[in-house]
Amino acid sequence: MPRRIVIGIRGVGHRVVDSIWRLGYASRFFLLILLKSGTSLRRFGLITREIYFTGVLSLIIILVSGLFVGMVLGLQGYETLQRYGAESAVGTMVALSLLRELGPVVAALLFASRAGSAITAEIGLMKATEQLAAMEMMAVDPVARVVAPRFWAGVISMPFLAALFSAVGVFGGYLVAVVLIGVDEGSFWSQMQDAVDFRYDVVNGIIKTCVFGVAVTAIAVFEGYDASPTAEGVSGATTRTVVTSSLAILGLDFILTSLMFRGMS
Amino acid sequence: MTPEVLIEIKNLNFSYGERSVLKGLDMTMSRGKVIAVMGGSGSGKTTLLRLIGGSVRPSSGYVKVAGKLVHELKRDELFRMRRKMSMLFQFGALFTDLTVFDNVAFQMREHTDLPESMIRDLVLMKLQAVGLRGAHNLMPAQLSGGMARRVALARSIALDPLLIMYDEPFTGLDPISLTVIGNLIRRLTDALGMTSIVVTHDVQESLKIVDYVYFIADGVIAAHGTPAEVRGSVAPFVHQFVHGEEDGPVSFHYPADSYASDLELENGFA
Ligand SMILES: Nc1ncnc2c1ncn2[C@@H]1O[C@H](COP(=O)(O)OP(=O)(O)O)[C@@H](O)[C@H]1O
Ligand SMILES: [Mg+2]
Numbered sequence: 001m002p003r004r005i006v007i008g009i010r011g012v013g014h015r016v017v018d019s020i021w022r023l024g025y026a027s028r029f030f031l032l033i034l035l036k037s038g039t040s041l042r043r044f045g046l047i048t049r050e051i052y053f054t055g056v057l058s059l060i061i062i063l064v065s066g067l068f069v070g071m072v073l074g075l076q077g078y079e080t081l082q083r084y085g086a087e088s089a090v091g092t093m094v095a096l097s098l099l100r101e102l103g104p105v106v107a108a109l110l111f112a113s114r115a116g117s118a119i120t121a122e123i124g125l126m127k128a129t130e131q132l133a134a135m136e137m138m139a140v141d142p143v144a145r146v147v148a149p150r151f152w153a154g155v156i157s158m159p160f161l162a163a164l165f166s167a168v169g170v171f172g173g174y175l176v177a178v179v180l181i182g183v184d185e186g187s188f189w190s191q192m193q194d195a196v197d198f199r200y201d202v203v204n205g206i207i208k209t210c211v212f213g214v215a216v217t218a219i220a221v222f223e224g225y226d227a228s229p230t231a232e233g234v235s236g237a238t239t240r241t242v243v244t245s246s247l248a249i250l251g252l253d254f255i256l257t258s259l260m261f262r263g264m265s
Numbered sequence: 266m267t268p269e270v271l272i273e274i275k276n277l278n279f280s281y282g283e284r285s286v287l288k289g290l291d292m293t294m295s296r297g298k299v300i301a302v303m304g305g306s307g308s309g310k311t312t313l314l315r316l317i318g319g320s321v322r323p324s325s326g327y328v329k330v331a332g333k334l335v336h337e338l339k340r341d342e343l344f345r346m347r348r349k350m351s352m353l354f355q356f357g358a359l360f361t362d363l364t365v366f367d368n369v370a371f372q373m374r375e376h377t378d379l380p381e382s383m384i385r386d387l388v389l390m391k392l393q394a395v396g397l398r399g400a401h402n403l404m405p406a407q408l409s410g411g412m413a414r415r416v417a418l419a420r421s422i423a424l425d426p427l428l429i430m431y432d433e434p435f436t437g438l439d440p441i442s443l444t445v446i447g448n449l450i451r452r453l454t455d456a457l458g459m460t461s462i463v464v465t466h467d468v469q470e471s472l473k474i475v476d477y478v479y480f481i482a483d484g485v486i487a488a489h490g491t492p493a494e495v496r497g498s499v500a501p502f503v504h505q506f507v508h509g510e511e512d513g514p515v516s517f518h519y520p521a522d523s524y525a526s527d528l529e530l531e532n533g534f535a
Contacts, residue, residue: 134358
């Protein structure tokens with residue numbers, strides 16, 4: 001019996017040490033990407049190409065989801081607010097929910113599952129088929145040539161995707177509240193304009209999306225680069241990207257929110 | 266002006282963790298030759314190429330390429346050396362997101378400032394040399410195994426290297442593609458004045474095209490010689506390998522406890 005406890009404790013210890021070790025390894029990799037970003041920033045074409053693959057191909061899912069989330073917010077907001085006779089504030093509610101929380105968070109979650117997993121799978125497959133080793137043998141650094149452009153493309157795309165998500169979401173809220181239900185159009189927009197503060201709501205939202213963008217893409221490229229070079233290795237890494245970055249987004253969101261919005265108004 | 270010997274390997278030892286793979290290898294490879302390195306699967310042939318290319322470090326001993334100790338080179342020196350060497354990976358390792366043309370152009374664009382018009386001419390010349398100029402617009406996924414190997418060959422001669430290492434270039438090819446690749450290796454080596462190291466276990470095909478053969482077994486050089494010497498060799502290992510015999514110095518069986526004890530016959534269970 002004590003023996004089994006010892007083995008159990010040892011197992012836990014192993015896991016903890018392993019995760020810390022891996023975290024350290026990932027942080028070192030992250031620094032390495034930053035150090036080796038010179039090439040891709042100088043040859044911006046490398047990044048634009050990846051922006052197409054990560055950003056542009058995520059557009060559809062971002063726009064459609066944004067529209068639906070906005071429409072649901074319009075419905076729910078109206079449903080609650082009209083009880084207090086405040087249905088004209090539905091625009092405010094939709095806009096603030098999207099700018100502060102749902103835009104950054106949901107867009108980042110979608111981005112992680114659409115683009116993040118694709119980045120991991122692509123880099124992992126390049127590793128499994130020895131393309132990265134071949135590049136290294138050609139005296140071309142794969143971190144500079146393959147990883148860094150994808151990283152920056154993700155970091156650049158994320159804020160734009162989240163902004164589009166929020167914009168389409170507000171439009172969805174407008175469709176439901178004003179066009180469908182008949183809330184007064186003038187007060188819908190004017191209350192929204194009055195309530196939304198650029199520095200407090202918009203800028204904080206943008207800061208969130210930037211942080212999420214860095215986190216998701218960093219996790220995605222790391223998992224791809226670190227994948228064991230087999231089919232199972234790559235599929236495992238893809239799953240880990242989605243799981244880890246989703247958790248990272250939600251955790252970071254809590255931390256950022258508690259730093260940014262402390263009941264000031 | 267250059268000394269005869271391009272690669273000198275002395276008492277080379279290497280292990281993956283506890284697992285010792287190479288145990289004191291000695292080889293010399295002369296410029297302008299095609300050298301075959303043969304040995305069973307898992308005998309450390311790919312590892313040897315990685316040691317020559319500097320992607321892993323020896324536990325002891327050394328590899329010298331053109332007089333320089335590979336494992337003592339700094340990263341930028343190593344990268345400079347690698348511009349003069351190429352490696353053809355087992356399945357080609359073509360960049361799947363680039364066309365055939367862009368694959369061959371890759372190193373020219375990364376390492377030179379040549380204008381695009383000149384790159385175009387050079388790429389088409391390299392592709393012509395492997396007979397695939399007409400395929401320059403295809404994506405790697407559209408190529409057969411033999412064609413992919415030839416594109417990889419064109420890519421590896423893109424910057425006219427001094428040395429090309431081929432990791433099992435014949436594996437998985439039909440007999441025609443196999444002969445084509447073999448002859449290409451020989452012809453390109455002679456035409457471009459390169460040195461080629463061919464890692465293979467395709468004995469018959471490689472004996473036709475190479476100048477010298479090394480056999481690796483159990484981490485050491487078991488035998489070496491010219492193709493004629495190898496064919497006529499009566500050394501049991503070489504004989505077994507060249508004639509593909511099932512049992513000999515290289516056992517059919519992976520080392521194991523005695524068969525009887527594994528089946529628990531000795532303990533009186535049966
Ligand atoms: N990255 C690695 N980690 C641990 N062991 C390895 C690794 N690569 C190869 N090996 C082992 O080293 C031995 C030699 O491998 P390799 O050089 O690939 O052989 P070959 O190319 O002759 O088939 C094999 O037994 C293999 O299992
Ligand atoms: Mg091998």
